[in-house]
Every structure is written in structure tokens, then in C-alpha cells.
Amino acid sequence: MAKIENGRQSVDTRSIRTISSSHLDDESSLGSDSEINGFTSERQTDKYGFIGGAQQHTEESAQDLPPEVLRQREVKWLDMLSHWDKWMIKRFNKVRLRCQKGIPPSLRGRAWLFLSGGKVKKEQNQGKFQELDSQPGDPKWIDVIEKDLHRQFPFHEMFVSRGGHGQQDLFRVLKAYTLYRPEEGYCQAQAPIAAVLLMHMPAEDAFWGLVQICEKYLPGYYSPGLEAIQLDGEILFALLRRVSPLAYRHLEKHKIDPILYMTEWFMCAFSRTLPWASVLRVWDMFLCDGVKIILRVGLVLLKCMLGTREKLKACQGQYETMELLRAIEPRYMQEGFLVREVLEVPVTARDVERENHTQLKRWKKNRGELNFKSPPRMHGARIIMLAEPPRRQDLQQNPTIVLEVPQPTPQLKKGKEERKSKKKRSIKKSQPIMEIPNPYSLPSDPPPPPHSDPSAPPAPPAVSSETPQTETDPPHQQQAPPTHLPPAKESPLQRSTQSLSSTDQDTYL
Structure with a gap:
């Protein structure tokens, strides 16, 4: 732990690049x-x-x-x-x-x-x-x-x-x-x-x-010299004057430069500062609306930690203030509280751009031109998409898990086909019954007309005295006609699997 303490004590006297690196190293060594x-x-x-x-x-x-x-x-x-x-x-x-x-x-x-x-x-x-x-x-x-x-x-x-x-x-x-x-x-x-x-x-x-x-x-944040992060630190400090004048005056009084407390916040997008549930919610909003969300989170933390006179009584100097900002109270980082406060901060993308223009002019006046010219910043997902319109195939999703689910349309077609086939079967069933001649005809009756359907398999007529047999009855369960009746000539009924009930026999007899 001595390394962490030494790193925190000496943070004010180091260069910007060293501050960022050493702070990340110390926290990670835990x-x-x-x-x-x-x-x-x-x-x-x-x-x-x-x-x-x-x-x-x-x-x-x-x-x-x-x-x-x-x-x-x-x-x-x-x-x-x-x-x-x-x-x-x-x-x-x-x-x-x-x-x-x-x-x-x-x-x-x-x-x-x-x-x-x-x-x-x-x-x-x-x-x-x-x-x-x-x-x-x-x-x-x-x-x-x-x-x-x-x-x-x-x-x-x-x-x-x-x-x-x-x-x-x-x-x-x-x-x-x-x-x-x-x-x-x-x-x-x-x-x-x-x-x-x-x-x-x-x-x-x-x-x-x-x-x-x-x-x-975050263009320019990770370039040599870290000029973009220094500019955004000045933007954060200027916006703090409007959001929390008390915190602004305190930081200005003790000459605490923004780069000392906001470098890790902004460069890591609060991924090493907040509880993980809060990190995810901040990133959800950040990737939708851009850097203004990062600025709002920073403003909320500064306001909560330095925005009241009671808080300022505990940090009378630069060292105490820095220690306070490195140990933010958990209640201010809680997911529900933080998201509500961030959404209420009155900072828009237009405010950020206006302040960025002001700070850039001041930078050029005091320090000259930027050494690294970064591309223009995009404020959120919609601006990014409009700047580079996607093709239709660019947004197609490739699923990682493919489920073979039957399509609804073929099911409907299949159902219709089944209903049609049932209707056809019912028609086929009813037609032979109406055309079946009397199998027990008298010698004086005219002979039945010849049947030319070769597809129907020949089968002897089955007569059931109790229950009618269906089309699917096996041949060994079908009964032969009574032997005491005179033999009848081969009829269409003998070449089909249809059977007659006792009521049908009575009708024909």
C-alpha cells in the first residue's frame, strides 16, 4: 500500500503523462x-x-x-x-x-x-x-x-x-x-x-x-501530448461554473487544475471509477449521446463532493480536496441516483461545442496551434450514422445461434392441402356407396354394369352384423358373405375395401 500512498502524494508534482500512467498503474497493482x-x-x-x-x-x-x-x-x-x-x-x-x-x-x-x-x-x-x-x-x-x-x-x-x-x-x-x-x-x-x-x-x-x-x-484523447483531454478539462471547469458555482470557486481558489482530477475519469470513460452497474449505464448513454454524458457525470461528481459548504469545511487545501475527489462517496455513484442526476444536468451538445470553440481560441492565444490536429468530434450515434450513411447490407445481423423454426406460411399451405385431401377422400368414400348395386341380386335382376377401375384391389365383400368396418380394416378381419345365399357375380363392391352395415343390407334387400 505504500506505493499507492506515495503515488497519490506525488501526483501533483508530476507531468500530465506521468500522472495518467502512474495513477493507472497504482490502482491496477491492487x-x-x-x-x-x-x-x-x-x-x-x-x-x-x-x-x-x-x-x-x-x-x-x-x-x-x-x-x-x-x-x-x-x-x-x-x-x-x-x-x-x-x-x-x-x-x-x-x-x-x-x-x-x-x-x-x-x-x-x-x-x-x-x-x-x-x-x-x-x-x-x-x-x-x-x-x-x-x-x-x-x-x-x-x-x-x-x-x-x-x-x-x-x-x-x-x-x-x-x-x-x-x-x-x-x-x-x-x-x-x-x-x-x-x-x-x-x-x-x-x-x-x-x-x-x-x-x-x-x-x-x-x-x-x-x-x-x-x-x-473522444478524438485526440490518446494522441501524444494529450492536448484534447486538456481542452475538455477546461470545458468541464467552465461548465462547472454554471452547474455548481460553489465548487467552481473552491477549485479556482486553490488553483487545482482540472487535469489533476479528471484525466482518468474521461480517458477511461469512468470504467475504473464507478461501480460496474453504473459504468454500464453511463456507457449506454455515452455511446448514444456522445461526450456530453462524460461531462455531465464529471459535473455531478464535482457538485456532489464540493457543492455544499459542509463538504468544503473538510477540505481546506489542495491536498485535502484531491483526496476527497479520489474517494467519492458510494451513494453518489449508485446507479439510480447517478443516472437521475446526469439526466438533470442542463448541458447539451451545443453547449459543449460553444465552450470548445471558446477554449480553443484561448488555447491558441496562450500556447499557439495544437500539435496534433484530431478529427472533428461526433456528438452521438445519430450524427455518426448521418455522417457515414450505411448500406443496407451493413446493418444485416449475423446470428451466432441459428434455430431451425418452421415457417408459418408452409404450415398454412400444408393445412389447406390436408383439408383438400380430406374432402377428396370423403367424396371418394361417398361416391361408391351411392353407386354400389345390390350384391344379393335375384336371378331375374339385370346384370350390373362392368367396372373399369383397375386400381382398386379385389376384395370379397365384408358384412358385419354389429359394427361397420372402416376403410383401414385389415383383410383378415373382414367377413365373407353367408354361404346359404346364391353366389353373386363379381361387382364393384368385391373390388373395393368398402363394407356394408346391417342397415345397408336391409335397405338393399
């Missing part, structure tokens, strides 16, 4: 393999796959929904995903509302891929990930990535073992990104972003999700 080995098999995982740690699921940190509510939401999301382009263009407000309520866990990975535009990107670059995956990669990045693998969510069952499938896929995704964007290379904060995606989707999908987050949602 879950080294030496600490985890020995009790992984004894302890049960929670419903998210965590076997311990601060982000493990608890009833206090999350709100569980009844199964019937989840089933209803799953049906609605399946319908949206099947007609994604129509919903995004015509009913995006409904999509946003359903993201705010929370995406069903069974569909979260697929929904994230559609929201981020990773699905379209993947379909338009078929085979690209496999091509990057087959290349060896830049040695300078490979060494750094391999050192960071065991630090990503070490209390999660997917990443708990060194060299396990989770760490292997994480290595593949991060290495592929360094080859895809060699000018950016690898930044340590990309690892938790990729790890969260891998918890919900295969490696190829996670790669394209990471590409979209780095290029569309």
Missing part, C-alpha cells in the same frame, strides 16, 4: 495475480463476472429489474436493431430514451456496436482486422502493451489469469490499433476501454468499437 491466485476457485463471481474488488456488484450499487420487464425491453431492442436505420433517422428520441433506461444485458454488446457505428465500420472493412492481427506489430508498442495486460480489471474472471483468453484478445485488439493508427500508437488508457468492449463482444467487434470511440467520440 489486483496483481499474486493476490488473486489462491481464492479464485473458492469465491463466486457476481453477475458481471467480478470475483472481488471495488467494482463488484452489490445490491446497494445497482438496481435490478424484474425478469418480465427485461423480456419486454429485449423485444423492443430486437425490433430496433432489425430496423436500425429507420429508428435512428425517424425515432431517435425513442432510442435515446431506451438507452437512458438501460440496454438489456443480453443485447448490450450488439447495441453498443450499432450505436458506435462499429458495425458499419466492420462491414465496410471486411478482413481488415484479420490482416492487422496477422502482422507482428511495432516492438516498442508490443512491450508496453504486454506489461499492461495484467493490470486491466484483474478482479474480473475474463482477465484474471496471465495468458488467458481475455488477455490474449486484449493484446490482439490493442496491437491491431497501433497498426491501424501508427501516428497515435498506444496509450495506456486505451486498455480499459478495449477491455470493457471485450467483456461484451468478440475481438474483431471490440476493435472496431475502440476505433470509433478513439476517432468519433
Whole structure:
């Protein structure tokens, strides 16, 4: 623990790059393999796959929904995903509302891929990930990535073992990104972003999700110099003045730069800060509405921790304030409370862009031009889709499990055919009965007309004194005609399987 304490004490005097790296390293060292080995098999995982740690699921940190509510939401999301382009263009407000309520866990990975535009990107670059995956990669990045693998969510069952499938896929995704964007290379904060995606989707999908987050949602965050994250820190501080003037004045009074407390929040999209249930809800909204959600979460945490005079009495200086922001009270991070507060923060995408323009002008005035010009930021899933309209085949879903379910149309046709065949059989049954001549005719009666149906098998007429026999009766159960009657000539009845009841005999006799 001394390492963590030393890291926290010296955080104010380090450079931006060192602050980000050391803080991630220190927090990750809590879950080294030496600490985890020995009790992984004894302890049960929670419903998210965590076997311990601060982000493990608890009833206090999350709100569980009844199964019937989840089933209803799953049906609605399946319908949206099947007609994604129509919903995004015509009913995006409904999509946003359903993201705010929370995406069903069974569909979260697929929904994230559609929201981020990773699905379209993947379909338009078929085979690209496999091509990057087959290349060896830049040695300078490979060494750094391999050192960071065991630090990503070490209390999660997917990443708990060194060299396990989770760490292997994480290595593949991060290495592929360094080859895809060699000018950016690898930044340590990309690892938790990729790890969260891998918890919900295969490696190829996670790669394209990471590409979209780095290029569309948080452009420039992971580039050398971290200029974009510094700009967003100034945007956060300016918006705080409107949301919580008390917190703003306190941070300004003690000259606490935003980069000191918001770097990990923003670069990791709160994936290493909040309880896991809250992380998922924040990501649902973030991938739908863009960076304004990240800004809102930051504003809520600052307001809750520094927004009252009682809170400020406990932090009279810079060190105490930083310690307070590193130990946020769990009640403020609880899923239900946090989501409600985030939705009530009056910050829109237009506010973010306006403040971004202001801070960029101030940056150029004080520091000159940006060294790394990042692509323009996209505020949410709808803007991303409109900027790069998908083809119809780009949104087709490839199911992982195929169930052979009989189609309803052939069943109807089959039913109609069965009814028609029954009608034909009934007609065939009734016709011979009306045309059957008297098998016990007198010698004076005219002979019956010859029958030309060669298909009917010859069979002797059967007479039952009690119950009539059906068409399916076997031949050995059919009775022969009485021997005391005069023999009759061969008739159509003798060449069929129809039998006559006693009432029929009486009628004919």
C-alpha cells in the first residue's frame, strides 16, 4: 500500500503523462495475480463476472429489474436493431430514451456496436482486422502493451489469469490499433476501454468499437501530448461554473487544475471509477449521446463532493480536496441516483461545442496551434450514422445461434392441402356407396354394369352384423358373405375395401 500512498502524494508534482500512467498503474497493482491466485476457485463471481474488488456488484450499487420487464425491453431492442436505420433517422428520441433506461444485458454488446457505428465500420472493412492481427506489430508498442495486460480489471474472471483468453484478445485488439493508427500508437488508457468492449463482444467487434470511440467520440484523447483531454478539462471547469458555482470557486481558489482530477475519469470513460452497474449505464448513454454524458457525470461528481459548504469545511487545501475527489462517496455513484442526476444536468451538445470553440481560441492565444490536429468530434450515434450513411447490407445481423423454426406460411399451405385431401377422400368414400348395386341380386335382376377401375384391389365383400368396418380394416378381419345365399357375380363392391352395415343390407334387400 505504500506505493499507492506515495503515488497519490506525488501526483501533483508530476507531468500530465506521468500522472495518467502512474495513477493507472497504482490502482491496477491492487489486483496483481499474486493476490488473486489462491481464492479464485473458492469465491463466486457476481453477475458481471467480478470475483472481488471495488467494482463488484452489490445490491446497494445497482438496481435490478424484474425478469418480465427485461423480456419486454429485449423485444423492443430486437425490433430496433432489425430496423436500425429507420429508428435512428425517424425515432431517435425513442432510442435515446431506451438507452437512458438501460440496454438489456443480453443485447448490450450488439447495441453498443450499432450505436458506435462499429458495425458499419466492420462491414465496410471486411478482413481488415484479420490482416492487422496477422502482422507482428511495432516492438516498442508490443512491450508496453504486454506489461499492461495484467493490470486491466484483474478482479474480473475474463482477465484474471496471465495468458488467458481475455488477455490474449486484449493484446490482439490493442496491437491491431497501433497498426491501424501508427501516428497515435498506444496509450495506456486505451486498455480499459478495449477491455470493457471485450467483456461484451468478440475481438474483431471490440476493435472496431475502440476505433470509433478513439476517432468519433473522444478524438485526440490518446494522441501524444494529450492536448484534447486538456481542452475538455477546461470545458468541464467552465461548465462547472454554471452547474455548481460553489465548487467552481473552491477549485479556482486553490488553483487545482482540472487535469489533476479528471484525466482518468474521461480517458477511461469512468470504467475504473464507478461501480460496474453504473459504468454500464453511463456507457449506454455515452455511446448514444456522445461526450456530453462524460461531462455531465464529471459535473455531478464535482457538485456532489464540493457543492455544499459542509463538504468544503473538510477540505481546506489542495491536498485535502484531491483526496476527497479520489474517494467519492458510494451513494453518489449508485446507479439510480447517478443516472437521475446526469439526466438533470442542463448541458447539451451545443453547449459543449460553444465552450470548445471558446477554449480553443484561448488555447491558441496562450500556447499557439495544437500539435496534433484530431478529427472533428461526433456528438452521438445519430450524427455518426448521418455522417457515414450505411448500406443496407451493413446493418444485416449475423446470428451466432441459428434455430431451425418452421415457417408459418408452409404450415398454412400444408393445412389447406390436408383439408383438400380430406374432402377428396370423403367424396371418394361417398361416391361408391351411392353407386354400389345390390350384391344379393335375384336371378331375374339385370346384370350390373362392368367396372373399369383397375386400381382398386379385389376384395370379397365384408358384412358385419354389429359394427361397420372402416376403410383401414385389415383383410383378415373382414367377413365373407353367408354361404346359404346364391353366389353373386363379381361387382364393384368385391373390388373395393368398402363394407356394408346391417342397415345397408336391409335397405338393399
